Amino acid sequence: MRTATATTAAALTLALAAAVAAPATAASTPGKPGTDGLWRMDGYGTVLSLDGDTLQEFQTTSVSCLKGDSARRTGPGTYATADGATLTVRPGPGGNRATLGFDPSVGHRSLRRIQELPADCTRPTPEDPRAAFDVFWRSFAENYPFFAAKGVDWQAMRDRYRPEVHADTTREELFGIFSDMVRPLYDAHVAVRDGDQVFAQVRPGTQPPSEELDTKVKKFITERDLKNAPYRQDFANGRITYADLAGRAAGQGYLRISGFGGYAPDGAPYPVHLAELDKALDTILTTDRTQRLKGLIIDLRINGGGSDALGIHIAERLTDKPYTAYAKRARNHPTDPDRHTRPEPIRVVPADGPRYTGPIAVLTGGTTVSAGETFTQALIDRPGGTVRVGQPTQGVFSDVMQRNLPNGMTAILPNEEFLNRSGRTYDGTGIPPHLNEPVFTKEEFAKNRDSAFDRAVSVLRNDG
Numbered sequence: 001m002r003t004a005t006a007t008t009a010a011a012l013t014l015a016l017a018a019a020v021a022a023p024a025t026a027a028s029t030p031g032k033p034g035t036d037g038l039w040r041m042d043g044y045g046t047v048l049s050l051d052g053d054t055l056q057e058f059q060t061t062s063v064s065c066l067k068g069d070s071a072r073r074t075g076p077g078t079y080a081t082a083d084g085a086t087l088t089v090r091p092g093p094g095g096n097r098a099t100l101g102f103d104p105s106v107g108h109r110s111l112r113r114i115q116e117l118p119a120d121c122t123r124p125t126p127e128d129p130r131a132a133f134d135v136f137w138r139s140f141a142e143n144y145p146f147f148a149a150k151g152v153d154w155q156a157m158r159d160r161y162r163p164e165v166h167a168d169t170t171r172e173e174l175f176g177i178f179s180d181m182v183r184p185l186y187d188a189h190v191a192v193r194d195g196d197q198v199f200a201q202v203r204p205g206t207q208p209p210s211e212e213l214d215t216k217v218k219k220f221i222t223e224r225d226l227k228n229a230p231y232r233q234d235f236a237n238g239r240i241t242y243a244d245l246a247g248r249a250a251g252q253g254y255l256r257i258s259g260f261g262g263y264a265p266d267g268a269p270y271p272v273h274l275a276e277l278d279k280a281l282d283t284i285l286t287t288d289r290t291q292r293l294k295g296l297i298i299d300l301r302i303n304g305g306g307s308d309a310l311g312i313h314i315a316e317r318l319t320d321k322p323y324t325a326y327a328k329r330a331r332n333h334p335t336d337p338d339r340h341t342r343p344e345p346i347r348v349v350p351a352d353g354p355r356y357t358g359p360i361a362v363l364t365g366g367t368t369v370s371a372g373e374t375f376t377q378a379l380i381d382r383p384g385g386t387v388r389v390g391q392p393t394q395g396v397f398s399d400v401m402q403r404n405l406p407n408g409m410t411a412i413l414p415n416e417e418f419l420n421r422s423g424r425t426y427d428g429t430g431i432p433p434h435l436n437e438p439v440f441t442k443e444e445f446a447k448n449r450d451s452a453f454d455r456a457v458s459v460l461r462n463d464g
Helices: 005-015 129-141 154-164 171-187 212-223 270-284 287-292 308-315 371-378 442-448 451-460
Strands: 037-041 047-051 054-061 064-075 076-082 086-091 095-100 109-114 190-196 197-200 231-235 241-243 252-256 297-298 325-330 346-347 360-364 386-390 400-404 409-413 416-419
Touching: 064 129, 064 400, 064 409, 129 154, 129 171, 129 400, 129 409, 154 171, 171 190, 171 197, 171 287, 231 270, 231 346, 231 442, 241 270, 270 308, 308 371, 325 371, 360 451, 386 451
Parallel strands: 252 297, 297 360, 360 386
Antiparallel strands: 037 047, 037 109, 047 054, 054 064, 064 076, 076 086, 086 095, 095 109, 190 197, 190 409, 231 241, 241 252, 325 346, 325 416, 400 409
16 A cells, blocks of 8 residues: 555555654543544554544644544444545553554554643644754654665754755755655655655666556567467456466466556545455456466566555465464654564465465566565465565555645655564565566567566476
């Protein structure tokens, strides 16, 4: 659900606008029955007001509080956002604790009841350029987990750029300053936005996934890799393609997923996308096919991300044994980047109905982004054998935080880590392949080669 580059902005619409990790300003006290009342979110600094039919988010830093998104109540403990996603608030344990779930995402966020709004939420926030700078800087200082790994001194960034901001600094100048500050991060989940103007970038040596590239690659694969396929069909608004392979790949299947979202028309709520995915999986993973397949290639090389939950849903059709996909945690202190929420294991539980449990080859590259990466990670410990072929993924996993600035600009950043069973993340470097092969280079296109696909076919035949 996530990627914050200009070319993967669809993932932003799937992210709950969380807020900045700030210390609690009010003691937890008994409050209203059920879930109505005021809540502070562990690890995100968000304050939520649940009052009757309305859920209102407040995005806080240690110097600010700005209104964020709102949602309307649709049932006991459930709320719908403007884009149709569902938030679920469940009380307990006790009267002062609750959890928040967000249907396109995985895991839960812990809530603690507070007595009153932080003081900054009850007074206007200045809208001048310096105030916008301070909120921008603190949003990253209090949430971003990867400054040390990126070798970026964020305090030095403030010392360098804060003196350049004055009361008469123009929006264009301020946008340039913000862009220069985050440029050294080379993080595809970091962006600065002012209306239609967006600054974002990907890891050096990679390119962002785009509709143009996706169209080019899909045509190339159809004409080269799938030209003799006895069966091929597109699903989910063209985001999913399946083919039974022929020739030396006979007995193998090919599943291409270009995103974990966009399966239904724009504006459709998450359950509609999930239903479209199930239609595709029910057609592809029939009892007959799951029994006769000798191997399955899953192609994620052009994947712009989307919903982690949809990725887990697919993984549940690829195992007959439950296992842990990864654990998820968030930074949980405004000054100490080494303090986090308790890691929450995200489980893969075998789905009902036919499942494919044989060997899998996953194709990845630098244009495998966000939810494409969390799905790749979810297959690492899959029973049945999974080999990765191609190039490292992009290296961005977190849900993105969309932070309002007092002057109307927006900062976008990650604050979460997806841990493997060793307790480490693949942020920055991406998930490495077992077998390195070029991915959609100029030379590959020029010579009509798809080395990663061919290597996967050989591996699944046990001859490569």
